[in-house]
Amino acid sequence: GAVVSQHPSWVICKSGTSVKIECRSLDFQATTMFWYRQFPKQSLMLMATSNEGSKATYEQGVEKDKFLINHASLTLSTLTVTSAHPEDSSFYICSATDRASGYGYTFGSGTRLTVV
Amino acid sequence: RKEVEQDPGPFNVPEGATVAFNCTYSNSASQSFFWYRQDCRKEPKLLMSVYSSGNEDGRFTAQLNRASQYISLLIRDSKLSDSATYLCVVNNNQGGKLIFGQGTELSVKP
Numbered sequence: 048g049a050v051v052s053q054h055p056s057w058v059i060c061k062s063g064t065s066v067k068i069e070c071r072s073l074d075f076q077a078t079t080m081f082w083y084r085q086f087p088k089q090s091l092m093l094m095a096t097s098n099e100g101s102k103a104t105y106e107q108g109v110e111k112d113k114f115l116i117n118h119a120s121l122t123l124s125t126l127t128v129t130s131a132h133p134e135d136s137s138f139y140i141c142s143a144t145d146r147a148s149g150y151g152y153t154f155g156s157g158t159r160l161t162v163v
Numbered sequence: 164r165k166e167v168e169q170d171p172g173p174f175n176v177p178e179g180a181t182v183a184f185n186c187t188y189s190n191s192a193s194q195s196f197f198w199y200r201q202d203c204r205k206e207p208k209l210l211m212s213v214y215s216s217g218n219e220d221g222r223f224t225a226q227l228n229r230a231s232q233y234i235s236l237l238i239r240d241s242k243l244s245d246s247a248t249y250l251c252v253v254n255n256n257q258g259g260k261l262i263f264g265q266g267t268e269l270s271v272k273p
Contacts, residue, residue, distance in 0.1 A: 079259055090265040096258050140206050144259060152261060154206040
């Protein structure tokens, strides 16, 4: 079945530094990648949608200059949290789909970010 | 109003119990509906899609009422391993985005 590899699975970083999270589709072409954030005891909130080769579309309230998304290939998308602050500490999850083939949504295993 | 709303939970039930989760969605143009399961600190996993005719998968039954914009999930004969958070998810066909409810936590006790 479809697999999305997400890493790192957890990361601790200092305030002010940047963190890059990668999601790779291992056996299908991820034409569309969705990035979610989940705070404790809350549901997944969509941050942005990215289509391969295009600029990401961000949801209202999500700062595009703070959360940089790159989806330069059909198998790789990255989310970079720039100048991280403690309030950015959260669980970040990607989800990939190949809309052209009608593939369902495959989720990465998530990245737990802690900013100290 | 949230696009997808679920019972607040948590639900604490004994093994063998039947438990029902309810969900409502606000966008009448929504096209696809799902129930996902999420274990603590893990990614959500698809439990089942929900069809207008209702569908069953073993101990799990999902129902959709488009007129009421209401989705349900019934779990029969609860097992300890059913303990998780259940997420009601809707696809509005707006760029393929999935909209998640806040989730209902289920705890099945021996």
